[in-house]
Amino acid sequence: MSINCGIVGLPNVGKSTIFSAITAAKAEAANYPFCTIDPNVGVVTVADKRLDKISELVKPQKTLPTVVEFVDIAGLVAGASKGEGLGNQFLGHIRSVNAIVHVVRCFEDPNITHVSGRIDPLDDIGIINMELALADLEVVEKRLNSMGKQLKSQDKAIATKARIQVPILEKLKVELAEGNLAKNCDLDDEEVEAIEDLNLITLKKVLYACNIDEDSITEENEHVKVVRELAAGEGNGVITICGKLESEISALESKEEKEEFMEAAGIEESGLDQLTHAAYKLLGLRTYFTAGEKEVRAWTFKAGSKAPQAAGVIHSDFERGFIRAEVFNCKDLFELGSEARVKEAGKLRVEGKEYVVQDGDIMHFRFNV
Numbered sequence: 060m061s062i063n064c065g066i067v068g069l070p071n072v073g074k075s076t077i078f079s080a081i082t083a084a085k086a087e088a089a090n091y092p093f094c095t096i097d098p099n100v101g102v103v104t105v106a107d108k109r110l111d112k113i114s115e116l117v118k119p120q121k122t123l124p125t126v127v128e129f130v131d132i133a134g135l136v137a138g139a140s141k142g143e144g145l146g147n148q149f150l151g152h153i154r155s156v157n158a159i160v161h162v163v164r165c166f167e168d169p170n171i172t173h174v175s176g177r178i179d180p181l182d183d184i185g186i187i188n189m190e191l192a193l194a195d196l197e198v199v200e201k202r203l204n205s206m207g208k209q210l211k212s213q214d215k216a217i218a219t220k221a222r223i224q225v226p227i228l229e230k231l232k233v234e235l236a237e238g239n240l241a242k243n244c245d246l247d248d249e250e251v252e253a254i255e256d257l258n259l260i261t262l263k264k265v266l267y268a269c270n271i272d273e274d275s276i277t278e279e280n281e282h283v284k285v286v287r288e289l290a291a292g293e294g295n296g297v298i299t300i301c302g303k304l305e306s307e308i309s310a311l312e313s314k315e316e317k318e319e320f321m322e323a324a325g326i327e328e329s330g331l332d333q334l335t336h337a338a339y340k341l342l343g344l345r346t347y348f349t350a351g352e353k354e355v356r357a358w359t360f361k362a363g364s365k366a367p368q369a370a371g372v373i374h375s376d377f378e379r380g381f382i383r384a385e386v387f388n389c390k391d392l393f394e395l396g397s398e399a400r401v402k403e404a405g406k407l408r409v410e411g412k413e414y415v416v417q418d419g420d421i422m423h424f425r426f427n428v
């Protein structure tokens with residue numbers, strides 16, 4: 060399971076600047092609304108000090124971190140859902156992502172055009188949410204229109220599914236048309252599952268990335284405070300990132316230079332690390348490791364997963380043919396220094412199908428298919 064995030068926001072708020080900085084891919088960035096006309100996809104690795112430490116101890120041939128994929132699309136404007144601007148054409152590219160990164164302009168700079176001519180994060184977020192809701196409305200209406208046939212289908216499974224979906228879709232249609240987000244429509248878990256295949260964007264969790272100026276790094280500005288309040292009420296996440304500095308940092312060659320630059324600017328965690336860590340937190344994701352002479356590797360799984368499901372992240376065969384897992388936590392490895400000593404100390408456990416995998420576990424799966 061690798062996770063992916065879709066980046067949305069108004070034009071010219073710094074989406075591509077942040078995207079390029081974090082992926083060091085060459086997404087176009089220019090002071091020109093709508094310069095992103097192709098979806099840009101970038102894959103980044105998730106920094107994890109524990110992985111480095113395990114590698115130091117195990118000395119494998121290779122070390123593989125987990126990754127997060129980011130998709131950069133063109134800015135959305137009011138009316139995008141009715142064909143204004145270019146953004147809504149690209150919403151299709153982010154329908155299947157796990158989370159939305161919503162870039163909000165929280166920096167003042169008279170040289171950089173704002174589409175509404177003033178900096179107002181709540182207003183900006185409102186415009187984007189309205190467009191996302193209307194884009195989802197289109198999907199819901201399309202599905203509703205095709206329901207007549209399905210309700211009459213000879214295939215019982217299709218007819219039953221349609222009967223379950225119709226009332227949920229009707230409810231969503233009314234709410235989305237008013238600009239309400241699908242996740243605020245009081246759907247219970249079963250209802251959400253029943254319409255999962257629609258991939259509604261406004262059902263996804265959001266991470267607000269406030270693009271701030273240099274002065275606001277050490278002292279939070281008023282725009283960011285407003286976004287924080289909003290996000291807290293929604294159960295969404297917030298990070299602050301200075302697009303301008305991040306792009307300067309990404310241009311530096313060595314790790315030392317980057318660290319020096321960040322320290323001088325007062326940046327504690329790079330934009331990329333902030334983004335990936337916040338996304339993990341927002342989505343309830345955890346990391347386990349596999350460690351052998353050939354390869355030490357980090358894997359992403361959902362908190363609360365039992366051993367077979369966690370094994371399925373590596374390969375579906377591991378889940379299907381799961382027999383047992385040999386487990387110890389990386390903390391034990393760090394304390395004792397080697398797997399042999401972990402074993403001697405009786406810290407290596409054999410766990411079965413009901414074991415709930417913990418963050419930082421080092422897993423060895425036994426399976427048979």
Ligand SMILES: Nc1nc2c(ncn2[C@@H]2O[C@H](COP(=O)(O)OP(=O)(O)OP(=O)(O)O)[C@@H](O)[C@H]2O)c(=O)[nH]1
Nearest residue numbers: 070071072073074075076089090093094134302303
């Ligand atoms: N002052 C300042 N300028 C920034 C910052 N981030 C981005 N910019 C500038 O804002 C302009 C637009 O940035 P982009 O990254 O292309 O914006 P975008 O959101 O991708 O825009 P579209 O793709 O057109 O929707 C560029 O001239 C950037 O240099 C920032 O943190 N501070």
Ligand SMILES: [Mg+2]
Nearest residue numbers: 074075094095
């Ligand atoms: Mg762009």
